[in-house]
Amino acid sequence: MKTAPFKTKVLTANRLSDGISVWLGAHGEWVVSIKDAFLARHEDAVTAIETAGKQALADNRVVDVNVIDVEETSAGPRPFRLRERIRAEGPSIDYAPVATARVSQAA
Amino acid sequence: MYRYDEFDHGFVAQRVSQFRDQVARRLTGEISEDAFKPLRLMNGVYLQLHAYMLRVAIPYGTLNSRQMRKLAHIARTYDRGYGHFTTRQNIQYNWPALSDMPAILEELAEVEMHAIQTSGNCIRNVTADHFAGAAADEVADPRPYAEILRQWSSVHPEFSFLPRKFKIAVTASERDRAAIQVHDIGLQLKKDGEGGLGFAVWIAGGQGRTPILAKKIKDFLPEEDLLSYTTAIMRVYNLHGRRDNKYKARIKILVHETGVEQLTSEIDAEWAHLKDGELKLPAADIAAINAYFAPRELDARAEGWKELAAWKKSDPGFATWVGRNVAPHRHPDYGMVTISLKPIGGIPGDASADQMDAVAKLALEFGHDEIRVTHEQNLVLPHVALADLEPLYRALLAEGLATANAGLITDIIACPGLDYCALANARSIPVAQEISNRFGDPARQAEIGDLKIKISGCINACGHHHVGHIGILGVEKKGAELYQISLGGSGDENASIGQITGPGFEPDQVTDAIETIVETYLSQRTDADETFIACYRRIGADPFKAALYGSESQAA
Numbered sequence: 060m061k062t063a064p065f066k067t068k069v070l071t072a073n074r075l076s077d078g079i080s081v082w083l084g085a086h087g088e089w090v091v092s093i094k095d096a097f098l099a100r101h102e103d104a105v106t107a108i109e110t111a112g113k114q115a116l117a118d119n120r121v122v123d124v125n126v127i128d129v130e131e132t133s134a135g136p137r138p139f140r141l142r143e144r145i146r147a148e149g150p151s152i153d154y155a156p157v158a159t160a161r162v163s164q165a166a
Numbered sequence: 167m168y169r170y171d172e173f174d175h176g177f178v179a180q181r182v183s184q185f186r187d188q189v190a191r192r193l194t195g196e197i198s199e200d201a202f203k204p205l206r207l208m209n210g211v212y213l214q215l216h217a218y219m220l221r222v223a224i225p226y227g228t229l230n231s232r233q234m235r236k237l238a239h240i241a242r243t244y245d246r247g248y249g250h251f252t253t254r255q256n257i258q259y260n261w262p263a264l265s266d267m268p269a270i271l272e273e274l275a276e277v278e279m280h281a282i283q284t285s286g287n288c289i290r291n292v293t294a295d296h297f298a299g300a301a302a303d304e305v306a307d308p309r310p311y312a313e314i315l316r317q318w319s320s321v322h323p324e325f326s327f328l329p330r331k332f333k334i335a336v337t338a339s340e341r342d343r344a345a346i347q348v349h350d351i352g353l354q355l356k357k358d359g360e361g362g363l364g365f366a367v368w369i370a371g372g373q374g375r376t377p378i379l380a381k382k383i384k385d386f387l388p389e390e391d392l393l394s395y396t397t398a399i400m401r402v403y404n405l406h407g408r409r410d411n412k413y414k415a416r417i418k419i420l421v422h423e424t425g426v427e428q429l430t431s432e433i434d435a436e437w438a439h440l441k442d443g444e445l446k447l448p449a450a451d452i453a454a455i456n457a458y459f460a461p462r463e464l465d466a467r468a469e470g471w472k473e474l475a476a477w478k479k480s481d482p483g484f485a486t487w488v489g490r491n492v493a494p495h496r497h498p499d500y501g502m503v504t505i506s507l508k509p510i511g512g513i514p515g516d517a518s519a520d521q522m523d524a525v526a527k528l529a530l531e532f533g534h535d536e537i538r539v540t541h542e543q544n545l546v547l548p549h550v551a552l553a554d555l556e557p558l559y560r561a562l563l564a565e566g567l568a569t570a571n572a573g574l575i576t577d578i579i580a581c582p583g584l585d586y587c588a589l590a591n592a593r594s595i596p597v598a599q600e601i602s603n604r605f606g607d608p609a610r611q612a613e614i615g616d617l618k619i620k621i622s623g624c625i626n627a628c629g630h631h632h633v634g635h636i637g638i639l640g641v642e643k644k645g646a647e648l649y650q651i652s653l654g655g656s657g658d659e660n661a662s663i664g665q666i667t668g669p670g671f672e673p674d675q676v677t678d679a680i681e682t683i684v685e686t687y688l689s690q691r692t693d694a695d696e697t698f699i700a701c702y703r704r705i706g707a708d709p710f711k712a713a714l715y716g717s718e719s720q721a722a
């Protein structure tokens with residue numbers, strides 16, 4: 060049987076309070092930039108982030124928890140799926156031409 | 167327009183306080199996501215890619231300036247300064263925090279608005295012709311009937327857990343501006359030989375993964391039977407609609423699988439029990455609701471005719487805008503003004519808080535305090551005196567709201583797509599923007615004439631691609647975006663479902679493909695009066711396919 064080469068993984072979710080996309084960081088905290096995400100480079104690490112994700116869901120800190128594949132680039136982890144890249148980078152369009160953006164205070 | 171009575175106020179206030187409590191319990195972890203999700207959806211709260219999304223109902227697309235100002239205030243205070251007007255005449259906010267939702271709903275309740283039944287398997291916001299109450303060609307205002315349906319269907323216990331969502335649209339003229347043939351129930355208000363009001367009833371239309379046009383099952387349903395007959399339809403659907411398979415659960419599949427004759431006979435049998443019961447609408451009740459929508463008293467403003475001619479002569483930009491975005495009103499001294507939310511290269515349907523405030527102010531100043539949201543993702547001021555068009559135009563121009571493209575190739579419908587939507591396969595907005603930029607030159611647009619492009623980011627068809635003259639559907643193929651193009655769809659009284667041209671196009675080829683289609687049309691049309699859709703219906707898909715794929719092309 061041929062096993063596919065291992066792909067680096069990160070854990071992502073949306074924060075319960077404001078729905079903002081977050082990634083699991085190296086110290087178990089949820090970070091708002093994928094650049095700060097913990098990179099799971101082998102199966103044990105994947106199991107660990109999956110467990111952390113289940114716990115965070117149970118603790119009602121995040122929702123919609125998923126492990127995703129990323130490519131490690133010099134600019135940081137880059138998800139393979141466009142959907143995940145858009146989650147990481149925000150809408151691909153200049154969506155708020157009027158500069159009244161409000162930074163969410165929720166954590 | 168309709169005003170909440172004490173019951174309505176009490177009901178909405180109660181829902182807000184229930185939801186406030188539910189959100190609080192969710193945030194402290196007392197209720198799990200599984201338990202909470204159906205509760206938030208019942209209040210219009212979705213989770214999208216980047217944040218929560220709140221969908222606010224705008225019943226039959228009608229609102230006043232106070233309500234519009236509130237929508238602006240919410241965009242500014244709780245979101246990132248803008249909102250997205252949708253094909254269902256609603257508004258969606260893309261970034262609100264869950265913890266702010268109760269406050270937002272409370273603010274909405276202050277202006278008689280809410281987000282109830284904007285999601286879930288219930289009867290959704292009832293939509294209507296955006297020119298209702300102003301159009302010269304309508305037999306009567308359809309909105310009182312939409313309002314009756316809204317009141318009847320709001321938290322209707324029997325119809326709150328249907329097999330699937332259910333959408334009703336109402337129009338009152340032969341020219342269908344409400345796309346009634348792609349709704350679960352489509353109603354056309356009309357008069358019988360004696361002048362009595364009633365409805366042609368269409369059922370089982372829909373888009374999504376299985377687009378089907380509605381079938382007319384009644385030529386004339388007297389107005390007093392509206393609720394009894396609708397109830398009969400709902401009962402038969404509720405009983406037989408497939409709950410085993412989400413993709414086969416809409417009434418269109420039921421009718422398709424069972425046959426319209428059998429379903430109609432079951433509906434009639436059910437109706438026989440209901441017809442003369444308590445659901446029969448008393449004339450006094452119909453009149454009471456109609457009174458809320460009494461036609462505006464519009465003063466004669468005949469001076470506008472002469473002024474208009476002079477302004478048009480001195481300002482070609484104004485003349486173009488009037489030609490495209492102002493339609494005749496039933497009162498000869500007035501017009502119905504479409505405020506385009508499709509600036510060249512912009513995001514279809516998006517408006518900033520400042521723009522919403524500006525529209526609210528202009529509606530007060532020039533528009534008798536009425537605003538409409540159209541299913542084509544534009545706004546309308548339905549009652550503007552011709553004499554006020556020039557100052558209105560100047561003010562719109564200053565806000566970037568005077569794009570003269572209503573009904574043209576850049577008046578594109580696009581769903582949020584993969585830039586926001588958790589269900590999307592591909593982006594819609596950038597596709598719309600690129601097409602808009604390519605065809606942005608006013609002279610070129612004018613030469614092409616009426617042409618509706620509609621774009622969805624997945625097969626759910628929120629962007630109406632099946633009924634676009636040119637429809638664009640985003641799919642995912644081998645992890646990349648790919649776009650299928652269909653031709654010949656139409657959502658009006660001559661409704662049709664578009665046919666896919668052939669293999670899909672990569673993102674950077676879509677605009678070229680659209681250009682090929684447009685050039686083919688321009689070379690094939692008999693003259694400038696033959697619109698794209700008329701030409702397509704005459705010559706068929708082959709010339710377009712040949713142009714797109716070469717003559718040996720095989721349609722997929």
Ligand code: HEM
Nearest residue numbers: 212252253254372373374375416581582587589626627628
């Ligand atoms: C949170 C984002 C959205 C979600 C999750 C969503 C979901 C869906 C789904 C699942 C369907 C298919 C229903 C079926 O075939 O049974 C659908 C259809 C539709 N949606 Fe959306 N939608 C979203 C946003 C929108 C927006 C922004 C609009 C308006 C621009 C819209 C308008 C419609 C319309 C017109 C249809 C097709 C009519 C029908 O057959 O129901 N939706 N939507």
Ligand code: SF4
Nearest residue numbers: 581587590623624628
């Ligand atoms: S058509 Fe698909 S991508 Fe577009 S809004 Fe609807 S569900 Fe989302």
